[in-house]
Amino acid sequence: MSVLGTQFAVRFGTKQVVTVGLVFFAVFFAWVSTADTATSYLEIVGQMLLGGSGVGLVSAPATEAIMGVVPKAKAGIGSAVNDATRLLGSTLGIAVIGSVYVSLYNNRLTDKLPAALTPQDARTAHDSVGRAFELANQTSGNGHPALADAVHAAASNAFFHGFSVGCLVAAGVSAVAAIGALVLLPAHPTTDPTTGLALALESE
Numbered sequence: 056m057s058v059l060g061t062q063f064a065v066r067f068g069t070k071q072v073v074t075v076g077l078v079f080f081a082v083f084f085a086w087v088s089t090a091d092t093a094t095s096y097l098e099i100v101g102q103m104l105l106g107g108s109g110v111g112l113v114s115a116p117a118t119e120a121i122m123g124v125v126p127k128a129k130a131g132i133g134s135a136v137n138d139a140t141r142l143l144g145s146t147l148g149i150a151v152i153g154s155v156y157v158s159l160y161n162n163r164l165t166d167k168l169p170a171a172l173t174p175q176d177a178r179t180a181h182d183s184v185g186r187a188f189e190l191a192n193q194t195s196g197n198g199h200p201a202l203a204d205a206v207h208a209a210a211s212n213a214f215f216h217g218f219s220v221g222c223l224v225a226a227g228v229s230a231v232a233a234i235g236a237l238v239l240l241p242a243h244p245t246t247d248p249t250t251g252l253a254l255a256l257e258s259e
Contacts, residue, residue: 056111064116070240073120076112077233079105084226088219092211109229120240148228152221160184160217167209171202180206184214 064072083106090099118137125133161181168177176194180187187210195203 056108057115058111060112061115061119063112064119069116069120070237072116073113073240074233074237076109076116077229077236079109079112081226081229081233083109084222084229088222088226090218091215117240148225152224155224156217156221158217159220160213163213163216164209167212169202169205169209172206176206180210184210187213 060072060076083102086105087102090102121137122130122133164181164187168180172180176190179190188207191203191207191210194206
């Protein structure tokens with residue numbers, strides 16, 4: 056899709072291709088938010104194909120739109136700024152969505168954990184869903200299968216609750232970005248006029 060995205064941008068315009076890619080992203084995150092333990096591998100494949108297609112349609116055309124307005128002499132600076140914005144966006148995305156997930160996971164887990172669990176075990180379950188499942192296995196091995204099942208169910212419910220809302224936040228951000236691209240992005244990559252003049256002089 057990265058290869059096709061560039062070709063589509065030339066034919067249909069950067070604005071349209073990037074907007075479609077971001078819409079794919081929004082739909083991808085909204086779809087993933089519906090996942091649970093019964094989600095089939097085939098459905099996950101469809102989700103990954105949709106998300107990957109969105110990345111491909113956005114990445115190359117958006118980079119071309121940025122680099123198209125940078126003079127040749129400053130191409131390195133333009134590329135560095137482009138990379139820096141992506142890294143910043145990734146970092147903020149992980150921090151914000153991760154915080155949303157952790158907050159919701161902990162709140163839901165507090166409500167769902169059985170009262171028979173010791174405070175120390177409850178803190179262990181709040182560390183991560185992996186630790187909660189490990190605690191459930193240990194509890195079952197210690198001869199308390201009913202309590203283990205309750206811990207496992209509580210952790211699973213809390214995980215998918217936080218995961219679903221986090222994905223919906225990402226879907227909302229992607230939808231807003233799609234609207235921004237549709238309104239603000241130029242229809243086709245533009246070139247710096249000084250670069251065009253230099254190329255014209257060289258051809259003479």
